[in-house]
Amino acid sequence: MSDAGAVLFADLALARRLERAEALSNARFVEARARLFPESGAGWIAVAGAYAMFDGPSSPSTQTFGLGMFQAPTSADLDELEAFFRERGAPIFHEVSPLADAAVVPLLSERGYQPFEFTSVLYRPIDQAGVKATTPTPEDIAQASAEGVAQASRPASVRVRLIEKGQEDLFARTAAAGWHESGFGDFMLEYGRVNLDTPGLRLFIADLDGQPIATGALNLCEGVAHLAGASTIPQGRKRGAQLALLDHRLRYAAAHGCDIALMGAPPGSGSQRNAERHGFRIAYTRIKWKRSLKSEV
Structure with a gap:
């Protein structure tokens, strides 16, 4: 657990x-x-401290993570990473922290990569005594209304529970319904079914008056609570479900030995504002790079 009096700086170590x-x-x-669907060809490799993932050509997980964070990549390293994706017919994406080695950006630029997406990486220290309740309060509801959001429903009617074996389809269907409008519905349906076979992953669902309306996932990774998988069905939005899920996952993570929580959100988004209201700070803004079509010729 973190020392409650210590400042957790957003530095290279963090x-x-x-x-x-x-x-x-x-x-x-x-x-x-890969275990559940061997025919998918899913797999990953480590190169120069970065992890390169293949989860299917259109999966948002198909990219590298941590490029330049543990050592400076070379042109030969980029050759190996690019070959990994090309051999699988996948686009080549690198998501890069501004704290990565200074050699990364010139190397990507020289090879024809262009930045195209930004993510706010947010964090907060957690412990069993210090996790602030994030179930919506009247002040939360008033703030949401002030930002032009519809009036939230009675927060007390939202109940969060941990998904168990045999409930995979319920989680998957609820998550997919929340992402249907964005075009990721089919991906989320399969995502939910794979998740329960993933070590360290916990899935949660929020019910409103007994009906599932929202989902959230929690990855327990070496003391870091990685929050992901947030989805709310259209008719269940602005009811405080995601705030309740956030609170429940933070408490669960603290009880299971995590001292830091992590999440990503589009810069300036409602998700980022909700996180900041409840103790999260921006560690840095990550940039996703893609290789231009001309560079692939």
Whole structure:
């Protein structure tokens, strides 16, 4: 557990810990898919401290994690990483922290990569005594209304529970319904079914008056609680479900030995604001790079 009086600085040591935790979360998921669906070709490799994942050509997990965080990559390292993706017919993406080695950005630029996506990486220290309750309060609801959000329903009617074996389809269907509008519905349906076979992963569902309306996942990775898998069905939004899921997962993580929580969100998004209201700080903004079509010719 973290010393309650210590300041947790957003430095290279913290960034390495956060980046490795996210890489491990994805590696475990890819390994689970490979076990359940050998025909998928799912797999990963480590090159120069970075983890390269293949989870299918269109999966958001198909990319590298931690490039330049543990050692400076060389052109030969990039050759190996690019070959890994090309051999599997996948696009080549690298998500890079600003605390990565200074050689990374020039190397990517020279090879025709372009930045195209940003993610706020957020963190907060946690312990059993210090996890702040995040179930919506009247102040939370008023703040949401002030930002133009519809009035939230009675928070007390939202109940969070841990998904157990045999409930995979319920989690998967609920998660998929929340992502249907974004085009990731089919991916989330299979994602939910693979998740329960992933070591260290816990799945939670929020019920409103007995009906499932939202999901959230928690990866326990070497003391880091990686929060992901947030999804809310359209008719269940603005009811406080994600705040309740956040609170429940933080408490669960603290009880199971985690001292840091990690999550990613689009910069300036509602997800980022909710996290910041409940103790999260921005560690850094990560940039995703892709190789241009001209460079692939």
